[in-house]
Amino acid sequence: MHKQAHLLESAPMGRRIYLWQYGTFGMPLLVFPSASGMAHEWESHGMVDALGDLIGRGRIKLYCVESNVSEAWTKRENDPRWRMSRHLAYERFVLDELVPFIRHDCRTEGIPIAVSGTSLGAYYAANLALKQPETFRYALCMSGRFDITEFAGGLADQDVYFNNPMAYVPNLGGEALERVRRGTHLTLVCGRGKWEDGNWQEAERFAAMLSAKGIPHDLDLWGHDVAHEWVWWRRQAVMHLGRRYGA
Numbered sequence: 001m002h003k004q005a006h007l008l009e010s011a012p013m014g015r016r017i018y019l020w021q022y023g024t025f026g027m028p029l030l031v032f033p034s035a036s037g038m039a040h041e042w043e044s045h046g047m048v049d050a051l052g053d054l055i056g057r058g059r060i061k062l063y064c065v066e067s068n069v070s071e072a073w074t075k076r077e078n079d080p081r082w083r084m085s086r087h088l089a090y091e092r093f094v095l096d097e098l099v100p101f102i103r104h105d106c107r108t109e110g111i112p113i114a115v116s117g118t119s120l121g122a123y124y125a126a127n128l129a130l131k132q133p134e135t136f137r138y139a140l141c142m143s144g145r146f147d148i149t150e151f152a153g154g155l156a157d158q159d160v161y162f163n164n165p166m167a168y169v170p171n172l173g174g175e176a177l178e179r180v181r182r183g184t185h186l187t188l189v190c191g192r193g194k195w196e197d198g199n200w201q202e203a204e205r206f207a208a209m210l211s212a213k214g215i216p217h218d219l220d221l222w223g224h225d226v227a228h229e230w231v232w233w234r235r236q237a238v239m240h241l242g243r244r245y246g247a
Helices: 052-056 069-074 080-105 120-131 165-171 174-183 199-212 230-245
Strands: 003-010 015-022 027-032 060-065 113-118 136-142 185-190 217-221
Touching: 003 080, 015 080, 027 080, 027 120, 052 060, 052 230, 060 080, 069 080, 069 120, 080 113, 113 120, 113 230, 120 136, 120 165, 120 185, 136 230, 165 199, 185 199, 185 230, 199 217
Parallel strands: 027 060, 027 113, 113 136, 136 185, 185 217
Antiparallel strands: 003 015, 015 060
16 A cells, blocks of 8 residues: 655644545545544554555545644633634635645546544534535544534634634525535434433534435444444544445
């Protein structure tokens, strides 16, 4: 398997960002890490090996990027407005710098990009797919969180609203809603076992919101033996990405 490391200079982030690339051909799949924020997380936890067949056959091409999840969401002792500004800076990095890099690397201007992640990485994937459906045409969200209210430190301004899927989806309408309906598809997957209490119920509520708006999606709730762990995310990723890109 072709593997390559990149260090991307980012003006919005004010530093270099790590990116690992796996494979040479196929649908570009941009992966956001969980609360670790590390670009090598999926390789370290066996996700890349688990997807080796799809990568090797040129069905998908992985781009695993680091995130600033600690700056934006998990270190809640920092000022909420500053944390929100760091999330917006990361979003500018993804849209203005990372997406053009991926398309240049794929030698295809305007190529659609799939996104995925587990836990808080799933939030990044869902939020970007809903806000930029012409760019991110599919999102695989495993054990995700889709309501960021508890992470926002009491801040309830416009920036928080437009980055909180469970706040803005119920109010989508007009051309904004039609863009999402035409452009993207979300797959929400979650177990109902250890450390998933709260997550699967949130996925269920979020799926109901998507249904009410006619937004293409799937909800796949696994059993009460399925925990918030990599062994299950590997199986979920292989199944759903295989179904979508394996043929």
